[in-house]
Amino acid sequence: MLSLLLLEDDQRLGAITRDILTLDWSVTWVTSLADARTALTTGVFDVAVFDRRLSDGDSTELISWLRHRHDTMPILMLTALGQLDDRVSGLDAGANDYLTKPFEFEELAARLRALTRDYSSTHEGIDIGSWAYYPATGALESPYTGRILLTEKENALLNVLASHPDTAFTRSQLLGRVFEHGEQEGTVDTYVHYIRRKADRDLIQTVRGVGYQLGTPA
Numbered sequence: 001m002l003s004l005l006l007l008e009d010d011q012r013l014g015a016i017t018r019d020i021l022t023l024d025w026s027v028t029w030v031t032s033l034a035d036a037r038t039a040l041t042t043g044v045f046d047v048a049v050f051d052r053r054l055s056d057g058d059s060t061e062l063i064s065w066l067r068h069r070h071d072t073m074p075i076l077m078l079t080a081l082g083q084l085d086d087r088v089s090g091l092d093a094g095a096n097d098y099l100t101k102p103f104e105f106e107e108l109a110a111r112l113r114a115l116t117r118d119y120s121s122t123h124e125g126i127d128i129g130s131w132a133y134y135p136a137t138g139a140l141e142s143p144y145t146g147r148i149l150l151t152e153k154e155n156a157l158l159n160v161l162a163s164h165p166d167t168a169f170t171r172s173q174l175l176g177r178v179f180e181h182g183e184q185e186g187t188v189d190t191y192v193h194y195i196r197r198k199a200d201r202d203l204i205q206t207v208r209g210v211g212y213q214l215g216t217p218a
Helices: 011-021 033-042 059-068 084-093 105-116 152-163 171-178 186-198
Strands: 002-007 025-030 047-051 075-079 097-100 126-128 131-134 139-142 146-149 204-207 211-214
Touching (some): 011 025, 011 105, 025 033, 033 059, 047 059, 047 105, 059 075, 075 105, 084 186, 097 105, 152 171, 152 186, 171 186, 171 211, 186 204, 186 211
Parallel strands (some): 002 025, 002 047, 075 097
């Protein structure tokens, strides 16, 4: 089994999450930032699930500490804070993915499998500058921070751009290809923002007067 560090200070949710994940993972459950830092200093984990707001602080502090140590362990953040600014700040701190509470355990398990899957040996990738993109699984491999998992809509949007790297798409074109009927063109801008914040700003290029095109991040 792969090892998983669970940081959750809600005793009931933590116990349920641990018991469910233990079916497929070797789970270490801690309830504070201090205990998590100790576990990470003394042990090695394949993936981590961090609650955001804890009794002794915000787990973004712990994520930043890990990334400054050049630790590329995939991290999924669980948060009751679902606003754009909250998600962006978590991703900026170095989280690879986020899931808003309340959540379904099936989705949590699927995201963890995606974060730890060996994409390089089982799925064909597309080079985007120095990055690698795996549309079949919605993953990006960063040359700096490791694996980043895209949501379904983020992946669909990037896949359109990556399938036609020399084409500049209008917002209307992307809206029609990726999103449901009734969405506004501003939705495209929002998801471009999500991808840039999660990955690299140069991953998607803004073409003035047209829309968006695949970029070439360093």
